[in-house]
Amino acid sequence: MGRWEPGAMERLIAAALELFERQGYEATTTAQIAERAGLTKTTFFRHFRDKREVLFAGQGVLIERATAAVDGAAHGAAPLDLGAAALDALAAAHPEERRADATRIGAVIAAHDELRERAVFKRSAIAEAVARALTARGVDAVAAGLVAELAVRAYYTGFDRWAADSRAGSLPELCRAALDELRAAAASVTAR
């Protein structure tokens, strides 16, 4: 499979991150990124659909993992338990060694609207996929949308705390704690 210097995509991601941090996102050219990785612009676009996507590589597996967790959850699980299963799968996708990378990437994304837009889109794609998986498990559509939203919201809340503070607990713990907070707040807010 691999020939030439292997790891082209990884080199492109690293080069992009360094240049974005140093020069800013808009001031960095896809040709510059490719050159720093020892490649050309055309090859950059062979690995990423567009310039933004270089910071979101690997998120593709999130949807698969989350939906697989819902599909494979225990028979008879309550809707919120299915959501928790999706949440655990999402949290398990990021090894502790990559926490520092997450921090750096998050800082770049937060600084540029164009990238925040893509981040929000990715988030909504995950939520939609989880909601579909929930309805496939028999959860009614409205409840599925809400449970998926809770799970994804817990995931991003936990992820942000994990990335923001290297001394914070593990990602799965932080995500579970966030889900507990959300469930409590939701119950209190919707009580009549």
Add this chain to the structure above:
Amino acid sequence: MGRWEPGAMERLIAAALELFERQGYEATTTAQIAERAGLTKTTFFRHFRDKREVLFAGQGVLIERATAAVDGAAHGAAPLDLGAAALDALAAAHPEERRADATRIGAVIAAHDELRERAVFKRSAIAEAVARALTARGVDAVAAGLVAELAVRAYYTGFDRWAADSRAGSLPELCRAALDELRAAAASVTAR
């Protein structure tokens, strides 16, 4: 204020919508849109930040209306009542005469990922603004995020039904009905 032929922005929006429907979004050039509106490409970009934005003009007032409704709600209102106030303000922003336009615009957006991404971003911007307005009214941050999500979700659910079926009820009614469904589902899902 106005000189030349007035209504340049409206002409651009109408031209863009017609061309997008006829040729597709990607096959349509900003120069084509401008020409059809009797203008030039440069003027197009004086009215819209980018090509996508031409289909989202006017959404800027949604945030102002929704946050103003929260700011001005009755003293002592419960969090969900504040959310309902934001929802009513959002629903009131679309006169019945524009239902057909909403249907057409929605069809174009739904057919192109690039536009769906922008739509999701707009939605999240509204939700964030409402959440901020809620925290400013003393609602705790986690609950504010959830209530804002419920309100915005009710708004989009109602809006989609309103745009999808010209015989469906009024937008405010559809949005309120959606909020009722969501509250019931949320209460049932988060019950222990």
Add this chain to the structure above:
DNA sequence: CGCGTGATGTGACTGAGTCACATCACCTAG
């Protein structure tokens, strides 16, 4: 050793988005 395959390079091209500068309609002060 020759051949197929897959990743990369090359060069040219389209179109989004920006910018400096010129122009023209309208309004207002004198």
Add this chain to the structure above:
DNA sequence: CTAGGTGATGTGACTCAGTCACATCACGCG
């Protein structure tokens, strides 16, 4: 009635994202 002033538009040139057809090169396999 005229001279600026203002704000919206036009013009032409430019950068860069993203695409494409075609050439090239490394590697594995028969």
